Structures are given as C-alpha cells and as structure tokens.
Amino acid sequence: MRSSGWRHFALGPMPEGIRHDGQDMIAETTANSAAFDIVLIVHVLLAVVAVIVVAAAYAAAASLGKAAAGVAWPEGAGRFFTPGPDLAGRIVYLVPISGFALVGLSHGEFSLADPFIGVGIALSVVAIAMGEWLVFPATTRLGELLAASSTVPEAPSWRPDLARLRWGVDGMVLAVLIAAVVMVAKP
Numbered sequence: 487m488r489s490s491g492w493r494h495f496a497l498g499p500m501p502e503g504i505r506h507d508g509q510d511m512i513a514e515t516t517a518n519s520a521a522f523d524i525v526l527i528v529h530v531l532l533a534v535v536a537v538i539v540v541a542a543a544y545a546a547a548a549s550l551g552k553a554a555a556g557v558a559w560p561e562g563a564g565r566f567f568t569p570g571p572d573l574a575g576r577i578v579y580l581v582p583i584s585g586f587a588l589v590g591l592s593h594g595e596f597s598l599a600d601p602f603i604g605v606g607i608a609l610s611v612v613a614i615a616m617g618e619w620l621v622f623p624a625t626t627r628l629g630e631l632l633a634a635s636s637t638v639p640e641a642p643s644w645r646p647d648l649a650r651l652r653w654g655v656d657g658m659v660l661a662v663l664i665a666a667v668v669m670v671a672k673p
Contacts, residue, residue, distance in 0.1 A: 522591040529584040536578040537662055543575060543625055544655040547648045553638045567629040572622040582610035602672045609665035613658045620654025
C-alpha cells in the first residue's frame with residue numbers, strides 16, 4: 487500500500503498500515519492539503535449536479551410524453567426546454583476535469599495508472615458521449631419545437647427525441663453512479 491496521504495475509508499478490516507485497536511470501522515487518515523479537500527468536494531458536487539440536471543431533463547421529457555396533440559405544452563416542460571444548446575447538461579464535462587485536478591493534487595498518492603481512475607475516466611467518456619449523442623441534441627430540438635408552437639403538433643415526429651433523451655439520461659446517470667461506486671471502493 488502506498489503511503490497514506492489522503493483520506494482512506496474502509497468498511498471492514500482496516501487497510502494495512504492503519505491501526506485502530508483492531509476494530510472493524512470506518513478509518514480516516516489525514517489529508518494532504520486543504521486544496522485537495524476543496525477540489526474533492528467540488529468534484530462530488532459537480533457529479534451530483536450533473537445527475538440532477540439530466541434527471542430534470544428526464545422528468546421534463548416525461549411530462550411531454552403525456553401531452554396530447556392539439557393541447558398546450560405542459561408548463562414545466564416549456565420552462566425547461568428552451569431554444570439553444572443545452573449548456574446546463576454539459577456540466578458533466580467538469581467532473582473528469584476536476585478528477586484530473588484531484589490526481590494532480592494528490593502528490594503521487596493517485597495516478598492515472600490506477601485502475602479505479604482508468605475506469606472513472608472511461609465511464610466519464612461514456613457519460614459525455616451519451617450526452618452528446620442522445621441527450622443534448624434532443625433537448626435542443628425539443629426546445630426549438632416548444633418555442634415554435636404553443637401547442638403539441640399533430641405529427642408525432644418529435645416523439646423519437648423523447649426516447650433518445652430518456653435512453654441517454656439513463657446511460658449518463660448509470661455511468662456516473664457506477665463511476666461514483668468505483669471511486670469510493672477503489673478496487
């Protein structure tokens with residue numbers, strides 16, 4: 487085991503080199519720096535916000551899915567889907583960027599060669615790809631559609647965008663949640 491410079495949490499037997507009366511409990515060692523702790527908090531908050539933003543897109547899409555042709559768009563969906571690119575959803579880009587900052591601030595405790603970091607990077611790429619391929623284009627097109635008409639169109643040509651958005655959000659959230667588990671477990 488590398489020298490303990492960052493917080494290690496363990497449920498079960500203590501990691502080698504950490505003593506606490508032989509008890510099985512959560513253990514904590516001292517942190518390297520306040521900067522690392524701050525970036526770690528920002529990293530976690532960015533992941534939480536990214537999940538919340540795409541979950542909100544999913545909820546707004548669900549309300550659109552119930553809309554009948556010829557009636558007004560649901561009010562909440564009209565507020566969520568606005569014309570222009572989906573910038574809020576792209577907060578997911580900041581999660582791996584802050585992760586790279588954490589590796590740099592770890593003073594050698596972690597490296598890009600660590601398997602859990604490689605898995606985290608791969609899952610971040612998956613989440614970003616799902617967003618760029620499915621979620622963000624769909625939210626942009628739906629925003630343009632809602633801005634162009636105050637009522638649900640007769641033709642269901644916009645409904646595939648709802649399906650793309652839902653599948654994309656499912657993929658993004660799953661990738662972020664698996665990455666979070668891997669980051670905490672550090673296998």
